[in-house]
Amino acid sequence: MNKTLTIQQRNDVLRSMVKLIAAEKVEILNANKLDVNNYNGADLAMYDRLKVDDxxxxxxxxxxxxxxxxxxPVGKELYHFIHENGLKITNKSAPFGTVLIIYESRPDVTVEATGIxxxxxxxxxxxxxxxSINSNLKIVELWHxxxxxxxxxxxxxxxxxxNRTETQAFLENPTQKVDLIVPRGGEKLxxxxxxxxxxxxxxxxxxxxxxYVDTEADLELALKVIINGKTSKISACNAVDKVLINSNLPNNALFIKKLIKKLIEFKVEIFGDAKLSNFDNVSPYKNEDIWNEEFLDYKxxxxSVNSSEEAIAKINKYGGGHSAVIITKNNETANxxxxxTDCAAVYxxxxxxxxxxxxxxxxxxxAISTDKLHHRGPMGLQHLVTNKWFIYGDGQIR
Known part of the structure; x- marks a missing residue:
């Protein structure tokens, strides 16, 4: 298992997997139907992630x-240096070794993350x-x-x-070598x-x-972006949970009323700070902890903020380090x-x-990493590698 498979071998397995998924689509859907029927939780996001369709x-x-x-992604030359003593020193991308992926509810991860x-x-x-046990075991059967x-x-x-106890025991004292763990799921996981x-x-x-809606925002654009970010897929980690509106925005009250009306059309429950909870259909929140919360729900x-600087400070204090948006026509303010803003992706x-x-x-x-080491933001194929130094000599000593 230490020897990396050739690129031909790896691609051939992926090609075979594509054909098997197509051939056994009905079996995958049937296995998933068992999981969906067995799921009795009230978590809307979990249910959305669990369900597999065409x-x-x-x-x-x-x-x-x-x-x-x-x-x-393996074996790419990242750096090359010839020492004055003749040593040829090359740094190349290399596999981690064994990657453990711990995830909730999403059978598509069993395909996509495994493939990467x-x-x-x-x-x-x-x-x-x-x-998602039935779906996952069926897909792993196809990988095999x-x-x-x-x-x-x-x-x-x-x-x-x-189970949870066995997982904890494995994490504390793995029965085989594990080089990297990627948990995909809620904050508790x-x-x-x-x-x-x-x-x-x-x-x-x-x-x-x-x-953040700046004073120089295009308000129709702002409405469109907020509604899409909040309602298009509430189970996604890239959904929007918080909106900050500059108090000096022209037609501030009119924009807020339009936003509230649009959110209500999508059955979104709205909470507001001291200033904005005075508007109809906006509830005051109980404490400031709500700014830390990821909803994964129609909430x-x-x-209200008085400046871009205040918006930045609030996002850096409470945000998850994932994504943040400014709505403005002013490119200097945007930059x-x-x-x-301390996020993996800024818009x-x-x-x-x-x-x-x-x-x-x-x-x-x-995954979408909110860490800064070893990679930040969406982690694709080219990011799931570490590096290794290769040094070629002819008897050099130090």
Whole structure:
């Protein structure tokens, strides 16, 4: 398992997997139907992520086809130096080794994330949630078929069918070497993994994204971007939870009333700060902790700020480090906001819903990292590698 498979071998497995998903689509949908019927939770976002339909199947196959078309991320020369003593020193990209992906509810992760980790030369350990067990086991069965078809060991993709206690024990004292853990899910899952893991963890999935409406905003554009960010997919980590409106915005009250009306049309529950909770259909919130909260639901908080600097400070204090937007026609104001806001992705006049590996041209994504090490934002194929130094000499000593 230490030897990296050739790019031909890795691509052949991915090609086989595309064909198997197409051939066994009905079986995948049937397995998923069992999971959906068994799910009795009230979590709307969890349910949305759990359900597999024809579109999601197409998305799974497309993500693998894009991976096949992408260049090999392993063995890229990152740096080269010839020492004065003749040593030839090269730094190249290299696989991590074994990547453990812990995730909730999303069977498409079992395809997309596994494909990314596999093409980047890593062995994959999968720990999915109990709510998607039938879907995940069916997809892992297909991965094993794809590997066997190409005379490659099924050990490259392994499913850990553990309960919470067993998972904790594995994280604290792994029964096999694990080089990197990527938790994908809610804050409780991320906190659980970080607390118990004994190897590096890339934090992924927390949103709590902000939109700031500046004094020089195009107000129709602002409405369109806010409504899209909040309502187009509430289960996504790139959805919007908070809106800050500059108190000096011309026609401020009229814009706020229009925004409230639009949000109510989409059945969004609206909370406001001391200034904005005076508007009809806006509820005051109980305490400031709500600014920290990621909703993954039809809820939003709207607040008033007196300047861009105040908006930046609020976002940097409460935001999840994922995505933030400024709505303004003033490019200078936008640049200051974008450079000063501590997020993986910053936008001028566009929806946060684009923070996604596919939308950023990466094909798919393993995760959207809100950490700064070792990568930030959507993690695609080219990011799931570490590096290694190769030094060639002819007897040099120091």
């Amino acid at each position: 579109d999601k199947i197409e998305g799974m196959m497309l993500s693998l086809q894009q991976l096949i078309a992408d260049v090999d 980790a596999f093409k980047s030369g890593n062995k994959i350990l999968l720990k999915g949630g109990k709510e 078929k794809a590997l066997k078809k190409n005379n490659i060991s099924t050990e490259w993709v392994e499913y850990l069918n553990y 991320i906190a659980f993994v970080k607390q118990n893991a004994t190897c590096p963890v890339i934090v992924s999935g927390r949103g709590n994204n902000f939109i 939003i908080v709207i607040g 200051l906001f974008m450079e000063s 001028q006049n566009a929806s946060t819903r684009f923070t996604d590996g596919g939308e950023f041209g990466l094909g798919g994504e393993l």
